[in-house]
Amino acid sequence: MPSNNSKSRVLQFQNCRILQGHEIITEDLWVRNGKILNPEKLFFEEKGYADVQIDCNNTILCAGFIDVQINGAFGVDFSVEHQDIEAGLHKVAQGLLSHGVTSFCPTLVTSPPSLYKMKMPKIKRENGSRNGAGILGIHIEGPFINPKKKGAHPIQYISTFDKGFEDVLDMYGCIDNVSIVTLAPELHCAKEVIEEFVNRGVTVSLGHSMADLCQGEEAVRLGASFITHLFSAMLPFHHRDPHLVGLLTSDQIPPGRKIYYGLIADGIHTHPAALRIAHRANPQGLVLVTDAISALGLEKGKHHIGQQDIEIKDNRAVIAGTDTLCGSIATMNECVKHFYESTDCSKVEALEAATLHPAELLKITDHKGTLNYGTDADFVMLDDSLNVQATYIAGELVWASKGGKCRELLHGSNV
Numbered sequence: 001m002p003s004n005n006s007k008s009r010v011l012q013f014q015n016c017r018i019l020q021g022h023e024i025i026t027e028d029l030w031v032r033n034g035k036i037l038n039p040e041k042l043f044f045e046e047k048g049y050a051d052v053q054i055d056c057n058n059t060i061l062c063a064g065f066i067d068v069q070i071n072g073a074f075g076v077d078f079s080v081e082h083q084d085i086e087a088g089l090h091k092v093a094q095g096l097l098s099h100g101v102t103s104f105c106p107t108l109v110t111s112p113p114s115l116y117k118m119k120m121p122k123i124k125r126e127n128g129s130r131n132g133a134g135i136l137g138i139h140i141e142g143p144f145i146n147p148k149k150k151g152a153h154p155i156q157y158i159s160t161f162d163k164g165f166e167d168v169l170d171m172y173g174c175i176d177n178v179s180i181v182t183l184a185p186e187l188h189c190a191k192e193v194i195e196e197f198v199n200r201g202v203t204v205s206l207g208h209s210m211a212d213l214c215q216g217e218e219a220v221r222l223g224a225s226f227i228t229h230l231f232s233a234m235l236p237f238h239h240r241d242p243h244l245v246g247l248l249t250s251d252q253i254p255p256g257r258k259i260y261y262g263l264i265a266d267g268i269h270t271h272p273a274a275l276r277i278a279h280r281a282n283p284q285g286l287v288l289v290t291d292a293i294s295a296l297g298l299e300k301g302k303h304h305i306g307q308q309d310i311e312i313k314d315n316r317a318v319i320a321g322t323d324t325l326c327g328s329i330a331t332m333n334e335c336v337k338h339f340y341e342s343t344d345c346s347k348v349e350a351l352e353a354a355t356l357h358p359a360e361l362l363k364i365t366d367h368k369g370t371l372n373y374g375t376d377a378d379f380v381m382l383d384d385s386l387n388v389q390a391t392y393i394a395g396e397l398v399w400a401s402k403g404g405k406c407r408e409l410l411h412g413s414n415v
Contacts, residue, residue, distance in 0.1 A: 008033055010042065011395055012050035016381075019062035019351055020371045029061055031377040034394030038373040056381060059389055062351045063369050064102025064128075064378035065332045066358040068180060069139055069228070069262055069289040071107045073296035078106045078123075079307070080294075081115050085122045093132025095297060097399040099331040100380035100388040103134040103368060105179055107291075110142030110153035111307060117173040124177055128378060128393040136362060137179025141228065143171065144193070145208035146184040151233040152319055152326030153208065154307040164189045165196045178202050179362060182228040184209035185219035198223030203361060205262075206244055208233045213246040220253055226361055227261035229291055231274055232325070248282040260361045262289040263353075265339035266330035268316050272342035279343045287361055288335045288353045293317050293327035337386045347386065 013029040020027070030037040030050070042048045072078050074095045076088035089106060096104060106123050108116065120138060128134030143159040150158060161167035167189075169175070181197055182205045183190065197204050206219055207228025212235070216224075227234075227244055235243040247259050263278060264270055265288055279286055290296070293310065295303040300312045302320055309320040310327075317327050330338075332354055340350035359369020367376045377395035380388055390400040 009051045010037065010048060012053045013056050013061060014053055015058055016056035017058070017060050018371055019060065019348060019355075022348060022352070024060060024348060029371065029379070031395035034377050034396075036371055036373050036375050036377050060347070060382040060384070060386075061371065061379050062382065063355040063359075063371055063375075064133075064380050064391065064393070065100045065336070065354040066136070066362075066369060067096070067101050067104040067290050067292075067332050067354075068136070068287065068358050068361065069107050069141070070104050070292045071109060071327055072294035073292050075294055075298055075303075077294035077303075078119070079109050079111050079115065081111075081118070085119050089123065089135065090132060093128070093135070096133045096332075097391045097393075098388065098401075099333045100336075100382075100391055101133050101332050102128050102378040102380070102391065102393050103136050105136050105139040107139040107141055110145065110150075110157045112157050113171050113173075116140070116171060120172060120177055121174060125179075127376075128398075130393070130396060130398045134378075134393070136364070136368075138177050139180040139182070139205075140172065140178055141182040142208065144168070144183040144187060145233075146186065146210045148210050149184070149208045149233045149235075151208060152308055152310070152324060157307065160187055161189050161193050164192045168193060168196075175200065175202065180205055180226065182207040184211065185224065186211045186215050190219070191222055194219055194222045194224055206247075209244060210235055212241050212243055213250065216244045216247050217250055217252040220247065220250075220257070220259060225257070225260060226287075227259065229264050229269070229289065230261040230278055231270055232264065248278065248285065258285055258360070260285045260287050260357060262287050262291075263339070264289060264291050264328055264330075265335040265342065266290070266328040267338050267342075268330075269325060269328060275339060276343050279339075279345055279349070283345070283349060285357070286353045287357045288332065288339060290330055290332050290335055291327045292329065292331070296329045296331065298329075333386070333388050340386060350386070 011031040017024050030039045073092045123138050126135050147158045180203045194204050204224040205226035205228045237245040295312045302311050311320045336354050356369045359365045378393050381390040
């Protein structure tokens with residue numbers, strides 16, 4: 001039976017469980033025109049039905065994963081000057097589909113001004129498709145960081161903004177394509193810079209920093225809302241001054257505001273006990289990130305991240321010749337699984353840390369991060385062990401595992 005009065009093809013995903021309203025429920029998912037459809041509107045107002053039914057084989061459907069910190073993957077490094085950025089973005093976006101990622105923020109690490117001005121105008125926001133995951137804007141991590149907590153960032157390019165936002169624009173050029181910036185809040189003129197970024201709609205993240213808790217709280221009052229890879233490249237928790245980690249339980253967060261924080265749950269960067277501490281202290285602000293580098297998906301050996309030579313050994317990415325971690329080689333679906341298995345959290349909590357929370361951080365929950373009616377039909381199909389079985393963007397199948405068992409049926413037939 002056709003969809004009667006409905007205006008275009010209606011898809012009905014059935015025999016599935018969906019993550020909606022902070023719980024996993026047994027319910028069908030309806031899609032039309034690339035959006036999640038309210039079936040009551042279809043049934044009672046339009047007297048319509050599904051054109052196509054998809055048997056999901058009792059899998060879990062949740063919003064597509066969002067990675068807000070990824071430096072590159074599959075041999076592509078977003079911060080290397082000689083690489084074709086458009087071709088690199090396409091390769092990474094395509095490769096991420098098999099890991100359930102439907103949107104991401106390409107991340108540029110500390111680099112010379114010439115690289116920012118060459119690359120940033122070319123990294124434009126765009127919707128996902130069968131060609132790859134969507135781009136939500138750039139995450140600039142550096143160069144306005146504390147050299148004492150530089151991590152893998154090349155010290156020769158670390159800078160200050162002593163002239164305030166004038167130095168920011170001199171460094172980056174146009175920032176229209178920027179969604180997130182990581183900076184150290186203790187730097188001179190940081191207050192002015194934070195306020196201006198926030199006024200321009202850029203999410204300010206605190207990281208690679210020697211800041212104490214008071215400096216972090218002041219940055220949050222000025223509009224900062226994120227902490228870059230919690231525990232890494234910052235002063236450790238201390239009972240007299242918990243430093244930036246203390247923001248998770250601070251009583252100085254302004255009313256109506258929330259502090260979010262990134263966690264690299266790759267089994268390398270963050271000990272399972274630290275994952276549990278963070279989750280139990282502030283579960284609603286937890287955002288899973290990969291912090292993946294160009295070596296994700298590649299063999300052991302030497303590769304690059306930004307201006308640094310790095311090496312893959314013992315399943316770790318380190319600065320060549322050292323034991324200093326410089327990013328991960330974990331995929332987002334691996335991080336979700338490791339977090340779930342390490343923290344004893346619910347599946348809902350693990351999945352929302354890679355979907356709802358990053359969308360809340362970027363203020364895009366009206367179209368990303370949930371399966372609410374009217375949002376983009378970007379979603380991932382998972383088995384009970386949270387392995388990705390298929391990825392959909394705008395209701396279109398863009399990747400499926402070889403063992404996937406979904407069947408697409410014309411309504412009223414067995415074809």
